Amino acid sequence: MILTVRDLEVTFRVGPWFYRRPIVAVSRVSFSLRAGEIYAIVGESGSGKTTLAHAINGLQKTSGGEVRFLNKKVDLVRTHTIKSLRRHMSMIFQDPVGSLSPRMRVGDLIAEPFIIHKIKRDLKEEVHRLLSLVGLSGDFADRYPHQLSGGQARRVGVARAIALDPQLVIADEPTAGLDVSVQGEVLNLLNDLRERLGLTMIFISHNLHVVHHIADRMAVMYLGRIVETGRTEEIFRAPAHPYTATLLSATPNPDPDKVRKRISLNSEVPSLLNRPKGCEFHPRCPWVQKRCSRETPYHSNQGQISVACHTPLQPGTQPPSA
Amino acid sequence: MNVLEIQNLNVTFATEGSTLRALKNVSIDIPKRCIVGVVGESGCGKSTLINSILRLLPENGKIDAGTIKFEGHDLTKFDLSQMKTVRGSRISTVFQDPMSALNPVLSIADQMLHIQYRSKLRRKEKQEKSIEMLRRVRIPDPESALKRYPHEFSGGMKQRISIAMAMMMEPALLIADEPTTALDATLEVAIIDLLKELQSQIECSILFISHHLGLIAELCDQVIVMYAGEVLERGTAHQIFHDPWHPYSARLLECDPANQTSRTRQLPTIPGEIPDLKAIHKGCIFRSRCQYCEDICTTVPEEFGINGHFVRCHRKSQ
Numbered sequence: 001m002i003l004t005v006r007d008l009e010v011t012f013r014v015g016p017w018f019y020r021r022p023i024v025a026v027s028r029v030s031f032s033l034r035a036g037e038i039y040a041i042v043g044e045s046g047s048g049k050t051t052l053a054h055a056i057n058g059l060q061k062t063s064g065g066e067v068r069f070l071n072k073k074v075d076l077v078r079t080h081t082i083k084s085l086r087r088h089m090s091m092i093f094q095d096p097v098g099s100l101s102p103r104m105r106v107g108d109l110i111a112e113p114f115i116i117h118k119i120k121r122d123l124k125e126e127v128h129r130l131l132s133l134v135g136l137s138g139d140f141a142d143r144y145p146h147q148l149s150g151g152q153a154r155r156v157g158v159a160r161a162i163a164l165d166p167q168l169v170i171a172d173e174p175t176a177g178l179d180v181s182v183q184g185e186v187l188n189l190l191n192d193l194r195e196r197l198g199l200t201m202i203f204i205s206h207n208l209h210v211v212h213h214i215a216d217r218m219a220v221m222y223l224g225r226i227v228e229t230g231r232t233e234e235i236f237r238a239p240a241h242p243y244t245a246t247l248l249s250a251t252p253n254p255d256p257d258k259v260r261k262r263i264s265l266n267s268e269v270p271s272l273l274n275r276p277k278g279c280e281f282h283p284r285c286p287w288v289q290k291r292c293s294r295e296t297p298y299h300s301n302q303g304q305i306s307v308a309c310h311t312p313l314q315p316g317t318q319p320p321s322a
Numbered sequence: 323m324n325v326l327e328i329q330n331l332n333v334t335f336a337t338e339g340s341t342l343r344a345l346k347n348v349s350i351d352i353p354k355r356c357i358v359g360v361v362g363e364s365g366c367g368k369s370t371l372i373n374s375i376l377r378l379l380p381e382n383g384k385i386d387a388g389t390i391k392f393e394g395h396d397l398t399k400f401d402l403s404q405m406k407t408v409r410g411s412r413i414s415t416v417f418q419d420p421m422s423a424l425n426p427v428l429s430i431a432d433q434m435l436h437i438q439y440r441s442k443l444r445r446k447e448k449q450e451k452s453i454e455m456l457r458r459v460r461i462p463d464p465e466s467a468l469k470r471y472p473h474e475f476s477g478g479m480k481q482r483i484s485i486a487m488a489m490m491m492e493p494a495l496l497i498a499d500e501p502t503t504a505l506d507a508t509l510e511v512a513i514i515d516l517l518k519e520l521q522s523q524i525e526c527s528i529l530f531i532s533h534h535l536g537l538i539a540e541l542c543d544q545v546i547v548m549y550a551g552e553v554l555e556r557g558t559a560h561q562i563f564h565d566p567w568h569p570y571s572a573r574l575l576e577c578d579p580a581n582q583t584s585r586t587r588q589l590p591t592i593p594g595e596i597p598d599l600k601a602i603h604k605g606c607i608f609r610s611r612c613q614y615c616e617d618i619c620t621t622v623p624e625e626f627g628i629n630g631h632f633v634r635c636h637r638k639s640q
């Protein structure tokens with residue numbers, strides 16, 4: 001295993017100083033990653049995806065559990081280990097242009113990781129190698145970030161992330177905000193790099209359909225917890241958690257003549273300050289039963305899928321009619 | 323009957339040393355009680371189109387030619403105060419960021435009363451109308467919601483409130499510019515359902531702008547496909563989604579990941595870049611990226627159409 005995350009928890013304190021309250025943004029998250037695998041984390045905004053990524057990368061203090069990367073504990077206190085960690089685990093950040101310093105040229109941006117980690121290479125050669133790996137011509141090295149289109153900026157972000165041959169890349173919403181014609185380009189690039197370089201990757205997205213084409217396995221997060229995880233294809237074929245089923249049905253079909261069977265939710269996402277009792281999805285769940293508001297469901301296996309639900313959906317289940 | 327008729331609209335922006343042609347010969351009709359969707363990727367001129375209708379173009383922007391007829395009057399001839407009257411009552415808007423319509427320091431009640439300042443109703447009746455509107459957009463407990471401030475609501479709720487405010491004066495035309503782009507998928511579809519319901523109650527028309535093909539397919543009766551400032555194709559939702567004539571429309575549909583129901587490693591894309599709108603272009607604007615490009619494409623294609631389905635492409639007009 002390259003990465004093992006066990007019972008990871010991140011707590012923030014929110015509110016004014018006289019009324020600080022803790023919110024648990026990531027709660028008891030566990031999973032592990034094999035080399036060469038792409039693992040997707042999906043969930044609506046605020047479900048804790050970015051916080052989880054930062055906790056794994058050592059950018060965020062945790063309040064419980066542990067992260068082991070290449071058999072070493074990720075420990076924020078030991079700056080020495082953090083630096084070597086960053087060398088082998090890189091991030092592609094959510095905001096493509098904003099995460100690139102505006103006054104640096106693309107060439108310098110791509111060379112930066114070598115300089116930070118004091119790795120002696122022919123930088124010019126490395127920049128050209130990396131540019132061509134992400135499908136940009138050599139003259140992009142002289143451009144500034146604002147002279148790039150959204151898709152090109154993402155490519156530069158990818159080039160930086162793979163510069164030092166990392167063991168693990170964490171990509172936080174790498175296709176969000178891109179036009180559909182460009183979104184495919186970025187996904188194809190990542191798929192291609194995975195094949196050529198054997199990349200291991202955590203792929204974060206709020207878009208289930210994007211995940212379908214890239215991830216081997218996936219996890220669905222709700223209020224900071226993983227509610228369902230398993231092989232991507234199986235979850236798409238037969239989601240076991242009602243929340244996953246809802247997300248899948250929420251994508252409108254680009255066909256005006258199709259009859260829609262949409263699962264509608266009863267309310268909006270609850271606040272982390274006020275987590276529902278029992279199963280935290282129960283106030284919105286169309287299949288809710290009495291015990292759901294009292295007992296917390298634990299993960300159990302249904303086929304190859306692990307799901308936290310008292311009555312997981314069976315393949316082909318229809319939503320109850322209102 | 324059409325609520326809005328745009329004919330040969332040309333809009334340019336003055337930029338350092340050159341002129342950028344943001345809209346070129348754009349013609350659009352919005353029939354009464356019809357939901358018309360505009361699809362197109364970023365930079366194709368969607369916001370410029372809306373800002374031209376509302377006469378809210380940035381200072382360096384200018385309508386060079388064309389007419390925008392709304393309920394029979396040409397808006398390009400209106401002065402500022404006439405435009406203000408139209409914007410407040412006959413045309414209303416919903417934007418991507420609900421806070422662009424909401425005032426953070428006023429209670430919801432004050433803002434909803436303010437919108438009705440032209441109405442002859444008494445204060446109590448206006449209040450009741452506000453509550454009724456909030457109920458229609460499904461804000462829980464609308465009486466107490468009125469007393470609250472925008473920041474006390476979630477993003478999805480704020481967008482519902484801004485829709486309630488936009489629909490309050492029963493406009494003839496609602497312009498919605500990417501109203502769901504900042505929302506999660508489950509909320510997106512809820513907003514779409516809501517717009518559909520309100521539209522049929524109020525019997526207004528909607529100009530719905532989005533880059534999200536699935537939403538357009540679900541909501542709209544008619545669809546306009548824009549690219550680099552031009553209308554390439556328009557027709558009914560059925561025509562555009564089932565039988566796209568323009569190579570760009572067809573390719574765009576293929577690119578939608580929701581259209582790839584089985585898993586693929588190689589997703590379709592549209593190679594190349596949107597042309598530089600500051601340069602002068604000869605012929606078809608999509609030609610540099612078109613897989614069917616031929617010699618004839620260096621000449622401007624005429625618009626060709628039958629049964630309300632129109633396209634600008636030499637492959638159809640030949």
Ligand SMILES: Nc1ncnc2c1ncn2[C@@H]1O[C@H](COP(=O)(O)OP(=O)(O)O)[C@@H](O)[C@H]1O
Binds near residue numbers: 025043045047048
């Ligand atoms: N620095 C912070 N301080 C307080 N709360 C935070 C902070 N960062 C994130 N949160 C909260 O943690 C939750 C998860 O946020 P995030 O990880 O950004 O979600 P996602 O990436 O899935 O949209 C949200 O409720 C967010 O408001």
Ligand SMILES: Nc1ncnc2c1ncn2[C@@H]1O[C@H](COP(=O)(O)OP(=O)(O)O)[C@@H](O)[C@H]1O
Binds near residue numbers: 337380383599
């Ligand atoms: N104020 C402006 N000055 C110069 N160019 C502008 C201005 N506003 C928009 N543009 C340009 O006009 C074109 C259309 O922009 P816009 O209408 O915002 O597109 P969309 O809303 O479809 O993304 C783009 O090329 C954009 O860069």
Ligand SMILES: [Mg+2]
Binds near residue numbers: 049050051094
């Ligand atoms: Mg995030």
Ligand SMILES: [Mg+2]
Binds near residue numbers: 369370
């Ligand atoms: Mg726009």
